[in-house]
Structures are given as structure tokens and as C-alpha cells.
Amino acid sequence: MTDTNIYLPHLMRIAKITEEAPAVKTFRLEFLDAAAAEAFSFETGQFGLYSAFGEGESTFCIASSPTRKGYIECTFREAGRVTASLADKEEGDVVGFRGPYGNRFPIEQWKGKNLVFVAGGIALPPLRSVIWNCLDLRDWFKDITIVYGARSVNDLVYKDELKEWEARPDVNLVVTVDPGGEVPGWTGKVGFVPPVVEALNPAPDNTVALVCGPPIMIKLTLPVLAKLGFPPESIFTTLENRMKCGLGKCGRCNTGSSYVCKDGPVYTLAQLNSLPAEY
Amino acid sequence: MAETFFLPQASLDALFAALAKDGRRILAPTDRDGRTELNPVASFQEVAADYIQTILSAKEAAFPKVERLMTFTLGAKAVDLKDAEPHAEPTVLFGVRPCEASGFGALDAVFNWDTRDRFFNARMEALAIIGVGCTKKDDACFCTSVGGGPGSTRGSDILLTPVEGGFLAEVLTPKGRAMVALAPGAFQPDPGLEKKVVEVPVAFDQPGLTRRLKDRFEDGIWMEQSLRCVGCGACAYVCPTCVCFDIVEEADAKGGHRLRTWDSCGGPMFTLHASGHNPRETQAQRWRQRVYHKFSYYPERYDMLGCVGCGKCTRACPVDMNLQEHLAEAAQA
Numbered sequence: 310m311t312d313t314n315i316y317l318p319h320l321m322r323i324a325k326i327t328e329e330a331p332a333v334k335t336f337r338l339e340f341l342d343a344a345a346a347e348a349f350s351f352e353t354g355q356f357g358l359y360s361a362f363g364e365g366e367s368t369f370c371i372a373s374s375p376t377r378k379g380y381i382e383c384t385f386r387e388a389g390r391v392t393a394s395l396a397d398k399e400e401g402d403v404v405g406f407r408g409p410y411g412n413r414f415p416i417e418q419w420k421g422k423n424l425v426f427v428a429g430g431i432a433l434p435p436l437r438s439v440i441w442n443c444l445d446l447r448d449w450f451k452d453i454t455i456v457y458g459a460r461s462v463n464d465l466v467y468k469d470e471l472k473e474w475e476a477r478p479d480v481n482l483v484v485t486v487d488p489g490g491e492v493p494g495w496t497g498k499v500g501f502v503p504p505v506v507e508a509l510n511p512a513p514d515n516t517v518a519l520v521c522g523p524p525i526m527i528k529l530t531l532p533v534l535a536k537l538g539f540p541p542e543s544i545f546t547t548l549e550n551r552m553k554c555g556l557g558k559c560g561r562c563n564t565g566s567s568y569v570c571k572d573g574p575v576y577t578l579a580q581l582n583s584l585p586a587e588y
Numbered sequence: 589m590a591e592t593f594f595l596p597q598a599s600l601d602a603l604f605a606a607l608a609k610d611g612r613r614i615l616a617p618t619d620r621d622g623r624t625e626l627n628p629v630a631s632f633q634e635v636a637a638d639y640i641q642t643i644l645s646a647k648e649a650a651f652p653k654v655e656r657l658m659t660f661t662l663g664a665k666a667v668d669l670k671d672a673e674p675h676a677e678p679t680v681l682f683g684v685r686p687c688e689a690s691g692f693g694a695l696d697a698v699f700n701w702d703t704r705d706r707f708f709n710a711r712m713e714a715l716a717i718i719g720v721g722c723t724k725k726d727d728a729c730f731c732t733s734v735g736g737g738p739g740s741t742r743g744s745d746i747l748l749t750p751v752e753g754g755f756l757a758e759v760l761t762p763k764g765r766a767m768v769a770l771a772p773g774a775f776q777p778d779p780g781l782e783k784k785v786v787e788v789p790v791a792f793d794q795p796g797l798t799r800r801l802k803d804r805f806e807d808g809i810w811m812e813q814s815l816r817c818v819g820c821g822a823c824a825y826v827c828p829t830c831v832c833f834d835i836v837e838e839a840d841a842k843g844g845h846r847l848r849t850w851d852s853c854g855g856p857m858f859t860l861h862a863s864g865h866n867p868r869e870t871q872a873q874r875w876r877q878r879v880y881h882k883f884s885y886y887p888e889r890y891d892m893l894g895c896v897g898c899g900k901c902t903r904a905c906p907v908d909m910n911l912q913e914h915l916a917e918a919a920q921a
């Protein structure tokens with residue numbers, strides 16, 4: 310039996326670094342090994358483990374769309390040892406990546422439906438992948454609404470893409486910042502995400518809602534969607550339990566009998582309701 | 589059906605010599621510095637004469653405390669990454685108890701569902717187990733409550749049971765037969781020996797416990813039971829089935845290694861998010877996770893228990909958490 314080393318990452322070159330917001334960067338990564346690049350594919354919602362060699366690995370979603378080939382992107386916030394080391398890297402530096410891991414958003418099941426994306430803070434990256442995936446398959450879906458909130462105008466990520474979505478007639482984009490986070494000339498909304506969603510009042514019929522954000526935002530947004538009449542089967546979210554292996558072995562992400570790294574990170578609210586609230 | 593033999597005590601050195609000649613290391617319980625632990629031995633005289641169990645578990649033979657996963661050298665805009673070959677020395681585990689021998693099955697369930705863990709598998713392939721059935725027990729033992737027993741053959745390649753003048757040897761697997769073939773003179777025909785082991789009373793109804801846990805998650809007993817737990821993790825480190833691990837870096841500016849080390853769900857850092865949010869904030873939640881992982885999630889996920897009833901956790905706990913008593917309490921209405 311010739312088992313391979315499942316923990317060994319691919320080497321990736323940082324092709325491009327984008328400063329998104331204070332302490333938030335996007336890396337565009339390209340495989341050093343052409344054969345690995347050729348063999349690689351992923352689906353929206355999946356994540357990977359990114360190495361800063363010498364410091365360790367961090368878990369980020371793959372923030373680019375699987376329809377965009379030849380590279381992957383991740384967007385991360387400086388939070389600790391590994392992310393600080395990654396943030397110090399320059400274009401041309403080499404990092405590690407293993408993945409893709411986890412399950413996916415079942416977008417083919419949403420054909421003919423309306424989509425409502427709700428993202429808070431640094432949690433736009435996982436939704437950005439599925440947003441671009443859906444926009445690249447635009448005629449599969451009916452109305453597409455994106456609600457995105459951040460603490461302040463400065464904290465908004467993907468500022469250029471927000472402009473692009475804003476300009477598209479086939480996307481309804483609502484951007485909001487927390488009270489006090491606005492600047493003179495701000496044309497978006499001011500307010501927290503849950504009440505903004507409630508005021509927007511999206512119709513639940515034939516609609517799928519995707520919610521990603523900090524635990525508190527998710528906790529307060531889910532009841533709003535429930536009140537608006539979204540059934541738990543139509544609400545999707547992703548969990549961010551701490552992970553080490555990404556392969557269902559190290560036990561770190563275990564919640565109930567679920568391994569978030571294998572059975573997740575994408576869950577419907579109906580599935581979450583059957584798990585202990587340890588996320 | 590297992591083939592049975594009589595293995596006279598006087599033949600054990602011949603068996604050990606044959607195993608050594610075949611290039612195998614023999615790990616057996618020895619008494620050193622007042623502790624009974626597994627150590628390399630050359631002769632049967634070195635094996636502890638009188639022990640119930642080692643303090644640490646035998647899992648280390650297949651899942652070491654620290655294991656190198658890869659090595660890297662750092663250059664300017666370059667990384668040289670080298671795969672680590674598993675260091676799998678041919679090894680015979682002699683004298684492990686039936687509970688521990690069966691514990692490898694619980695590790696295998698995790699390491700090999702879905703993807704396969706090369707490091708564990710290489711070590712398991714190089715490992716043969718000569719278990720020894722129990723003629724003594726202590727208050728911490730509860731193997732019979734979790735589907736095992738002091739004479740259980742599960743997990744052993746050969747199971748020895750002490751009899752007058754030596755051992756009854758049950759040869760159970762191809763690996764066991766290969767060991768017999770190395771020292772054919774050591775194994776004599778079985779004159780019809782009686783297999784007699786210690787009696788371990790059943791302490792609680794395990795299927796009942798597993799059912800009961802389904803609706804006991806929000807119960808106050810997890811808080812009550814864990815009030816004195818200090819979260820040291822000793823229970824996990826001595827446990828033959830605890831498999832949770834960490835992946836850490838040992839490196840300087842020039843390069844280093846990525847290692848895997850034992851970990852425990854009993855500490856607050858295990859689940860702490862970088863944001864400060866912690867899904868299992870209290871020791872009660874972490875104690876509950878330990879019990880549920882072994883007695884609810886393992887059965888659901890792998891159709892087996894994540895505990896073999898060895899009692900090592902109970903013996904090692906500095907504040908006398910008694911797993912068997914806690915489980916018996918949790919099994920009750």
C-alpha cells in the first residue's frame with residue numbers, strides 16, 4: 310500500500326497582493342508545480358490550509374471562483390502568529406497550500422431561484438467565491454441581492470468589486486456600515502446588518518439565503534430571516550471552527566458527530582439546528 | 589478459529605531471541621524508577637512480573653507523542669520542502685492488556701476513514717501485538733462495560749493467558765502465525781488448557797448510556813461532574829484511544845520541521861477562535877465533549893466506542909475524576 314503524505318502542502322507563489330482594509334489582504338496564489346496546477350480543481354464553499362513555513366498553517370476559504378482558472382485567492386485578516394507572518398510576505402514569496410477541503414454550496418440546486426447573500430466584516434470572502442460563481446452563471450438564477458456590512462467604510466473589503474456589483478443592473482447591492490463608521494459623502498446605509506436585512510424585507514418564496522459573518526451577526530440575522538418566512542432548509546451558512554488537519558482526523562473542529570472540516574463548513578440552518586451549539 | 593498452544597515460561601527467551609533475530613524491537617512493561625512502562629527488552633527477565641497496566645498507553649507505538657510530518661529549508665523567495673518518511677521500526681508489543689490491544693481499532697477508525705494516514709499505517713504495519721490476558725484488576729478497570737473483557741482477543745495477534753508454568757497462547761492472525769513460525773520450538777501443543785482470567789463486573793449499561801446521552805446534552809451533571817477537573821489533559825495523554833492531535837512548527841529563520849503532537853480536547857485553547865470566541869468555553873462543556881465523543885459520536889460515526897475501559901484516565905487524574913462512576917451516573921435516568 311503506497312499511502313501518500315496527506316499533510317504535505319503544495320508550494321505556491323504569491324502572484325499578487327491586494328490591501329483590502331486595515332490588516333486585511335488578498336493573496337493571489339499560483340502553483341509552482343505545473344502538474345499540480347493542472348490537476349487542481351475546487352468548488353465554491355471549500356477551504357484550504359495556508360502555510361507560512363516556520364510559523365504554521367491557517368485556515369481560509371478559497372475566496373476566488375472555481376470558474377476563474379489558473380490561480381486561487383484568499384483574503385485574510387491578521388489575527389495571530391501565522392496570519393501576521395503571512396501579512397509580512399511580499400509578491401514573489403512562496404507559501405504553502407493544501408486543499409481543497411470540506412463540502413460546497415450546492416449551487417446547481419438553486420437554478421431558477423432568487424439568491425440573497427448576507428455578509429458581515431471579513432466574512433465576505435467565502436461568499437465572494439459563490440457570488441462570482443453565480444454571476445458567471447448569471448442566467449441560472451433570478452434576482453440576486455447582496456447585503457454586506459462592515460464596522461466602518463474603511464473596513465469594507467473588495468472595494469473595487471463592490472463598485473462593479475453596484476454598477477450591474479442584474480445585482481441588487483446594499484452596503485451598510487455600523488453607526489459611527491460612515492464618512493462624509495457615504496452613500497450606503499448606516500446600521501447593523503440584521504435590521505438592514507429586516508427593512509429590506511426579501512421575499513422568502515423560491516429564495517435561498519446565504520449568511521456569513523462573525524458569530525454575533527449570524528446569531529442575530531438567522532432569527533430575522535426566520536421571521537421573514539425563510540425555512541431553515543433555505544438558509545445556508547458556513548462555520549469557522551478552529552481547524553488543524555482539515556481532514557477529519559485531528560478532532561479540533563468536531564461538533565456533535567459532525568466534523569466541520571469534512572461535513573462542513575457549509576451547513577443549512579436545518580442542519581445546524583440538529584448540532585450542539587458548539588460553534 | 590484461533591490455533592492454541594502451550595508456551596512454557598522457559599521458552600519466552602527463545603521467542604524473544606527469535607523476534608530480535610528477525611530484526612524486531614520488543615517493547616514490554618518493565619519496572620523502572622518505580623513506574624511500570626513499556627520499554628525495549630531483550631529477555632523475559634526484564635518484563636515486569638506483577639502489573640495491572642502501564643501508566644501510559646501502548647498507542648505510542650503507532651501514534652507517537654511527536655512525529656515529523658515534513659522538513660523545510662527557507663531561502664530567498666524559495667522554500668525547499670521535503671516529505672518525511674514514517675519511521676516504522678519493526679516492533680512487537682509484548683504484554684499489553686486486551687483493552688489496550690483493542691484500542692488501536694479506535695485509532696484506525698479515525699486515521700483511515702476517508703483519507704489514509706500514512707504515518708499511522710506504516711507503524712501499524714510494522715507492529716505485532718502479543719497481548720497478555722488479565723489475572724488481576726483494580727477499581728478503575730471497566731472493560732466488560734464497553735464490550736471488552738480481561739480475556740478478549742480483539743486487537744492481539746497472539747493472546748497469552750497465564751497458566752501453570754507458562755501461558756496458553758491463542759494465535760489469532762497471520763502476523764501471529766508468522767511469529768510462531770519464527771520460533772516453532774517455543775510453542776508446544778495445547779494439552780487442553782483452561783483459559784482463566786479475572787472477573788470484571790459490568791459497571792453500567794453502555795447501550796443505555798449511549799441512548800441516554802441523546803437527550804442529556806443540556807443536563808447539569810456535566811457541570812457537577814467536572815467541577816474539580818483542572819483541564820490538565822492527563823486523561824487524554826494516557827488514553828489508548830484519544831487521537832486528537834496538534835500540528836506545530838519547530839523552526840528558525842533557515843528552516844525546520846512541521847510536527848504532529850498529541851493534543852487534548854480538555855484545554856481551553858483547543859477550540860479558541862482567533863477572534864477570542866470559544867465554542868467550548870467552560871470545563872463542563874469540554875468534559876461533556878470527552879464523554880460524548882467517546883460514547884455518542886464514535887458509535888454514530890464509526891459504529892464502535894471511543895473507549896476500551898482500561899481505566900488509565902481514572903488512575904492518572906490528579907483530582908480523582910472517576911470515569912466509570914461518572915458514566916454509571918450518566919447512564920441513569
Ligand SMILES: Cc1cc2nc3c(=O)[nH]c(=O)nc-3n(C[C@H](O)[C@H](O)[C@H](O)COP(=O)(O)OP(=O)(O)OC[C@H]3O[C@@H](n4cnc5c(N)ncnc54)[C@H](O)[C@@H]3O)c2cc1C
Pocket residue numbers: 356366367368369370372383384385386387388389390391392393431434435548549550551552574860861862863864
Ligand atoms: C473554514 C474556515 C474558513 C476561514 N476563512 C477565513 C478567511 O477567509 N479569512 C480569514 O481572515 N479568516 C478565516 N478563517 C479564520 C482563520 O482561520 C483564523 O483567523 C486564523 O487561522 C487565525 O490566525 P493565526 O493562525 O494567525 O492565529 P493563531 O496564532 O493560530 O492564533 C489562534 C489563537 O491564539 C491566539 N494567539 C495568537 N498568537 C498568540 C501568542 N503569541 N500567544 C498567545 N496566544 C496567541 C490568538 O489570539 C488566537 O485566539 C477561517 C476559519 C475557518 C475554520
Ligand code: SF4
Pocket residue numbers: 816817818819820821822823824854901904905906907908909
Ligand atoms: S486528567 Fe482529570 S483533571 Fe486532568 S483533564 Fe482529565 S479529568 Fe480533568
Ligand code: SF4
Pocket residue numbers: 823826827828829830882894895896897898899900901902911
Ligand atoms: S477514556 Fe479512560 S478508560 Fe476509556 S479508553 Fe481512554 S483512558 Fe481508557
Ligand code: FES
Pocket residue numbers: 551552553554555556557558559560561562563568569570571
Ligand atoms: S480540522 Fe482536524 S478534524 Fe477537522
